[in-house]
Amino acid sequence: MVEKLFGTDGVRGLANSWPMTAEMALKLGAAAGRHFRRDHSNGHRVVIGKDTRLSGYMLENALTAGLTSTGMNVLLLGPVPTPAVGRATHSMRADLGIMISASHNPFHDNGIKFFGPDGFKLSDEDEAEIERMVHEGVDPVQPQNIGRAKRIEEARQRYTEYLKTTFPQHKRLNGIKVVIDCANGAAYRAAPDALWELGAEIIPVGVSPDGTNINKGCGSTDTALAARTVVENGADLGICLDGDADRIMIIDEKGQVADGDQLMALFATHWASEGRLSGGKLVATVMSNLGLERHLAAQGLELLRTKVGDRHVVEAMRAGGYNLGGEQSGHIVMTDYATTGDGLLAGLQFLACMLETGKPASELCQVFDAVPQLLKNVRYTLGQTPLEADSVRAAIADAEVRLNGKGRLLIRKSGTEPLIRVMAECEDDALLVQVVDGIVSEVDAVI
Template sequence: MARKYFGTDGIRGETNKGAMTAAMAMRVAQAAGAHFRRGDHRHRVVIGKDTRLSGYMVENALVAGFTSMGVNVIQTGPLPTPAIAMLTREMRADLGVMISASHNPYQDNGIKLFGPDGFKLSDEDEAAIEALIDQEPELVPASEIGRARRIEDSRGRYIHAVKQSVSDKTRFDDLKVVVDCANGAAYQVAPSAIWELGAEVITLGVDPNGTNINDGVGSTSLDAVKAKVVETGADIGIALDGDADRLIVIDEKGEAIDGDQIMASIATRMAEKGQLRGGGVVATVMSNLGLERYLEGKGLTLERTKVGDRYVLGRMRSGGFNVGGEQSGHMILLDHATTGDGTVAAMRVLASLVRSNRPASEELRMFEPVPQLLKNVRYDGASPLDAETVKAAIKDAERALAGKGRLVIRASGTEPLIRVMAEGDDACEVEQVVDAVCDAVRAAG
């Protein structure tokens, strides 16, 4: 059954349009409040947000919706998505809500929901909430309306949890670190956590004004942090996105190190200590073939899922894995968090540098990626993937890469785009394969 409101990561869209209006946010809160009503205790929800201007509007609408259903609200102010997941579980809340559109520009916003265990909701929970959104809510009597309060120590709680992800003997005294917070949710907590362990911290993207989140800074816009690392002679750069659930690293030469390399590094160190569970790593179909080959050489496996950290997390939980993520930088370390946490992953990376006493360009480049090319083709009308000419082009491409690479074709979950990705040892062949499929998609679209 097609989803009406929820996408791969909650509800997201341009603010004041479609599913991202104040009225819809209130209905979502009322539906979620009704769905998570369990027992006769006073119910509670934790609400956090990133730094978007529209966060005030969405937050107030959510508060109105939840309190109208008799749910007490705890507001944290700007905090990373993983912090809200952590506080939901720690405070024995019935539900957690993060107001964020992650790496999107400030005009967009979103609503991410967490269950009482701190994990993102299942498909079944989201379907049940969707069904309730379009129904008239059963409001509580005036005497049972919920209360709202803001807690002041939420940042300190999260910083403490982040530092607990590394050994209590770990110090970063000899490291100079550029921390780029994308003018987003981690603008206070990430630099503080790293500084408290002794590093010299140079900040970037820590001056949010409501409209500059992800604007020329952060994990999806790396030029600024690359330049700052080189300019200051830093040992490493840490680039987070708007809600700080993903991480891209910059080495001392100003070169980017993506999620595949970070996963390889973390998994290798954990395997050496006997701490890696599941026998390998979970990633998506977009992770580089080089990562798969590297892990196989270490006697480890790479299990692939559909694109989306919720699918990675689902496989991790069902298979007993504790390391997973995406090439784009979502790092899920289940020993320390219930969702992707860029700051926790950064702490593990910094600890690895300290132990090895090697530069980031050596310590964090675990394998040589095979040539990989991704192109997007926009279309109008029905999906071109149903056209016989496109199916034939895909079969030809798969034959060309057989035994030498991979082809991944998928429709975007948020835009009318077909994403065509191929990788293999021969860069020229990879480009030819991708172009041939893209040409077929364009002709059919």
């Protein structure tokens, strides 16, 4: 049986532990290189980007060794956001793109994400073939066909220059004060540069990476620092990115946080009014709030739900020809501009809405009234199967009966961490807490 390596978003785990070891990275590089090297010429290339984690150096070198052993030429981009890798893969005519990042996870985790020649994340079929090759092994090329590696020094600048072209022409951000929180991650230079070059007064936080402080007390998963900084400095808004800058949270001038659902509601409504929303549909996951669905329906628009993971969102968007999608967690995918979620791109589009409407961030951030939603995570040990226990199944069945007609329940395993996620929505706050806590207690007992 082939070992299951790929989760919701590439391969991820604790650095220097399976599967995030140098040995596995070398095997993954060799397998991916063999899979995407379509012929025996020496013109094949792969781009590799990374965030600021300490283990990124180790994995970058191991991947490079594996890739060059199969004849791939490697172009090293250095620390750049995940969407920059997707774009560079396509624009540089590469056969493959790789991002080394565990996104919003702490520094001790890392991950490897793959992009195909079109700049989009790999299909399930491609991932399965790479897993098979890792298991079976890959023959190296002859000495004369070994690939070369080269650093691309201007990769970050290429990305920021492109981003500025997505902002409305002849408009500037003069007079707008922006707190930009880069989570000590991949966008620590690109994001402040892009905003400053468009004329904004910037107050940067989370821009001093040391290899171990990525996502620590900052970024889209911990917005308290940015919110406090916005209020203390009288800023117009805050933009919070995660470690690889493919997620965003917006902080309004009052310090209130807007998640991905509110941002998608804003963009969908705005784009629909301009005739820009393809098919009158927004693509989001099963995690998105019921309030978003109700808001769209009131506008004559439709919410199309997918499994959790921005890759599933993008697949549905491409299949249906839709141009806007994302996740409540802050992945915002705009395929008119990018092949994957891009936090900074979404931030620029939000700023464009501010300029076009003349409204403050607080009026744009709260588009709909969210149905109360409660999410709790329970950590388990790999190999355990708590959701299969009779007591847990009974608790879930009881909760579904109690919520029938009043809300909804979603139980799932995380695709990136060993967590059971228990989420419910219900306008009865007491019932909401009871059903979630009841299931969490049963899962805890089994673990």
